[in-house]
Amino acid sequence: MANQELTAAANPVQQNGVGPYNTLEWRPAAGGQPEALLLLDQLLLPHKAVMVACLDYLAVGQAISTMQVRGAPALGVTGAYGMALAAIRSAATRPDELLADLAIAGKHLYETRPTAVNLGWAINRCQKLALRLVQEGRSVEEIRAELLTLAKQIHEDDIRINRQMGAFGAELIPDGGQVLTHCNTGALATAGFGTALGVIRAAHEAGKKIHVWVDETRPYLQGARLTAWELHQLEIPYTLITDSMAGHLMSRGQVQFIVTGADRIASNGDTANKIGTYSLGVLAHAHDIPFYIAAPLSTIDLSIPDGSHIPIEERSVVEVTTIGGTRMAPEGAKAAHPAFDVTPARYIHGIITERGVARPPFNDSIKALFEEE
Numbered sequence: 001m002a003n004q005e006l007t008a009a010a011n012p013v014q015q016n017g018v019g020p021y022n023t024l025e026w027r028p029a030a031g032g033q034p035e036a037l038l039l040l041d042q043l044l045l046p047h048k049a050v051m052v053a054c055l056d057y058l059a060v061g062q063a064i065s066t067m068q069v070r071g072a073p074a075l076g077v078t079g080a081y082g083m084a085l086a087a088i089r090s091a092a093t094r095p096d097e098l099l100a101d102l103a104i105a106g107k108h109l110y111e112t113r114p115t116a117v118n119l120g121w122a123i124n125r126c127q128k129l130a131l132r133l134v135q136e137g138r139s140v141e142e143i144r145a146e147l148l149t150l151a152k153q154i155h156e157d158d159i160r161i162n163r164q165m166g167a168f169g170a171e172l173i174p175d176g177g178q179v180l181t182h183c184n185t186g187a188l189a190t191a192g193f194g195t196a197l198g199v200i201r202a203a204h205e206a207g208k209k210i211h212v213w214v215d216e217t218r219p220y221l222q223g224a225r226l227t228a229w230e231l232h233q234l235e236i237p238y239t240l241i242t243d244s245m246a247g248h249l250m251s252r253g254q255v256q257f258i259v260t261g262a263d264r265i266a267s268n269g270d271t272a273n274k275i276g277t278y279s280l281g282v283l284a285h286a287h288d289i290p291f292y293i294a295a296p297l298s299t300i301d302l303s304i305p306d307g308s309h310i311p312i313e314e315r316s317v318v319e320v321t322t323i324g325g326t327r328m329a330p331e332g333a334k335a336a337h338p339a340f341d342v343t344p345a346r347y348i349h350g351i352i353t354e355r356g357v358a359r360p361p362f363n364d365s366i367k368a369l370f371e372e373e
Helices: 057-065 072-089 095-110 117-135 140-170 196-205 222-234 243-251 277-286 362-370
Strands: 004-006 024-027 036-040 051-054 178-181 211-215 238-241 257-260 264-266 271-274 291-294 340-343 350-353 356-358
Touching: 024 072, 024 140, 036 072, 051 057, 051 072, 057 072, 057 095, 072 095, 072 117, 072 140, 095 117, 095 140, 117 140, 140 196, 140 291, 140 350, 140 356, 178 196, 196 222, 196 257, 196 291, 211 222, 211 243, 222 238, 238 243, 243 277, 257 277, 271 277, 277 291, 277 340, 350 362, 356 362
Parallel strands: 178 211, 178 257, 211 238, 257 291, 291 350
Antiparallel strands: 004 051, 024 036, 036 051, 264 271, 271 340, 350 356
16 A cells, blocks of 8 residues: 555644644544554655655655654664554465565565664564464454554654653753754654754753754755754754765864664664764764663664674665756766765764763663663
8 A cells, every 4th residue: 555645634743742733643543544554754844844654664664764754763663563454465375374474574664764764673573473463373453453552652752751861861951052963863864853853952941052063965955845844843052064064063162962863773872873874973983972772672782792893774866866856967967875874983972872972882871771671
């Protein structure tokens, strides 16, 4: 089934205690409408706020691959709902048949965005739950219901976790400080509130007088299109800059704190994030500016020792050669588009999580956070 635009929810901007808007929500079957995952279409922001309804896991995969929804935590929640939809739409009559369908759906969803570990993390949780339920002799209908319950729990947990990260991170931001951030890490990149932008938001809510420098984040312009839009909605003072201006501002003493999100963190603290983050880490180190990562523990991949093991997604070069559908480079120009880079742990002052701030040496501090479970 294709994604369906919801004209009845063409303006989802509303107070819900999470954002000033819903990034994603589950719509139960009612009034003749089937179950659906509703997503705020981020391709249309900041010009239009429109929600689309994903009716099956293929539509969810399309929304992920085209970046109607993006951001590692949001992809995890979206993936979990995608697995729930796969179970609901499956024609399986036996539990083993349902497991086979879920394996196909999980592989399809995972391959849409391989760098963001939260997506695979959520899919694996769903598959492990389904397998356990099959082994317990549960029915197909029971498995469907339990998968939807898990997706809703992952959704709720993400909002709670983001608020916890915000509280820990807000203490680190100096009152009156100028904060630089990269890409988009707010409610749009999560189930609500945000990671790095959630830290900024929490500092603002605590009464700290801060100003935010927003990297435009070429080539996809998540900073210009999405972060600026979120900060405007939240009435947090900000200034949009091109990515290449960051070093200039640092050299003039106009940046006191840097915080970004992450798509995957290795067990030694090496961090993959939107392309351009590595440059900020090097610049921050050169200017002795605190550089922090804000990410939930689900973004930390303990199975890999360092950043060299993180797969880097290569996206279409059209996103480099064109802006808003207008070609910016000559016809036939060669281009490259690695969507992420890896910032070595030696440039990172700390990793803000829902259980506190991990600090170097990260192998030890990250391990200690997981041992609190």
